[in-house]
Amino acid sequence: MSALLLKKPGKQMNAKCIGELLIKGELFLKGNGIIDAEQEAVLLLSYLLSRERSYIYINRNMPVPSIKIEKFNQWLKMRSGGTPLQYITGFQNFMGLEFAVTKKVLIPRPETELLVEKVIQLIEMFPERKQICLLDIGVGSGVIPITICHYFKDKNKNIDFHAVDISSEAIGLASRNARRLHCQNNIHFFQGNLFQPFRRKEQFGYFDGIISNPPYISKNEWDNLPDEIRLFEPALALLGGEKGIDFYKIIIKEAPEFLKPGGFLALEIGHQQKNIVCRLINDNTNFQEEIKTFRDYYQNDRGIIAFKRASC
Ligand SMILES: C[S@@+](CC[C@H](N)C(=O)[O-])C[C@H]1O[C@@H](n2cnc3c(N)ncnc32)[C@H](O)[C@@H]1O
Structure with a gap:
């Protein structure tokens, strides 16, 4: 009985409401150099409480359980230490869908939304x-x-869809995301090196299209990446060899063998890679001469689409 009486006031003293946590979070993040401190504090609270962001703004007086407050404090420390927001919340929105992410996979980027739009x-x-x-x-x-x-x-x-990754963690996570978003019956996942799982063509037939956002960061760019990327996201997902084009060379060389006549190859590219990737495609006589390219909203070249010749 006396223990209960002792515990109760302590709990009440710890109790905080959403509004207080929001102010505390914003100040803490701002003090640690996070530029979008308010937005990030709102986002962390919305994931913490499994609520929409609007709920956080509207329900400022709502008390938050102390166990959640503890977690919020941990998250603020992680974020201030540079951990990307998405690795803390465990999610990233991509074209309106929520994808689980872990530090073993790249955080999906808006450039890739453009690639998906073009393929659609x-x-x-x-x-x-x-x-x-x-x-x-x-x-x-x-x-x-x-x-x-x-x-x-x-x-x-x-x-x-057939989908391949050299990382077993990526394959595990992608399969889980497919199940969460009810697409598991349309996608076959393979762990392996580029085209290696599809060598036995009689088993897979030919593809109407091959899509890739391969690792394309050069050694020099890697050394100059912000810490938030270089120290936290997997190098395996980013580094494309000395000049960043190792994967393009292999994919462009081998894709025609796996494409149907007239089939397309759609690639995301780094903003300075258009010329070199176009040259690699033009040097391969299996592709049609006409290549489509597309830009992001800042007018940077970010993608290339090429077509296999109808007969070759
Ligand atoms: C830039 S990330 C793209 C991830 C995802 N498609 C996206 O757009 O967010 C490149 C991916 O290629 C995978 N990868 C790296 N080397 C590979 C290889 N030799 N064969 C297959 N996948 C590879 C990495 O593990 C990583 O998941």
Whole structure:
């Protein structure tokens, strides 16, 4: 009885409401050099309480259980130490879908949303094609195949995706994301090196399209990346060799062997890689001469689409 009486006032003293935590979080993050401190504090609280951001703004007087406050304090320390927000909350939004992420995979980026948009437009240009067979190389958290399958789910098109990654952790996470977002029946996951799992073509047939956001950071760029990326995100997902083009060389050389005639190769590229990647494609006579490129909202070149010749 006396123990209970002793505990109760302590608990009440610890109790804080959402508004207080928001102010504390913002000040703490700002004091530790986080630029978007208010937005990040709101986001952390919304994940902590499993609520929409609007709930955080509207319910400032709502008390927060002490166990959650402890977690919030831990998260603030992690964030101030440079851990990316997404590795703390465990999630990243990609084209309106919530993807689980861990520090073993790249945090999905908006540039990749553009790549996905372009691929969706390409597929939509052939409304008569009901069955589309695609390959994603370097699947990471699974954003590319899962978003595409999700988009076409109720659109009378059957997407048969194959997805490969050299990292077993990436394959595990991407499979979990596929299940969470109800696309597991459309995507076959393989752990392996680039095209290696698909060498036995009689088993896989040919692909209508190959998509990849491969590692493309050069050694020099790597040395100059912000700590938040270089110290926390996996080098395996970022480093593309001395000049950043090792993966493009292999993918462009080998893709025609795995594509149907007229099939497409869609690649995300670094903003200074358009010329070199276009040259690699033009040097390969299996591809049509015309190459499509696309830019991000800052007018940087961020993607390339090439087509295999109809006969070769
Ligand atoms: C830039 S990340 C892209 C991840 C994801 N597709 C996205 O857009 O967020 C590149 C991915 O390629 C994978 N990777 C690296 N080397 C590979 C290889 N030799 N074969 C297959 N995948 C590889 C990495 O593990 C990583 O998941």
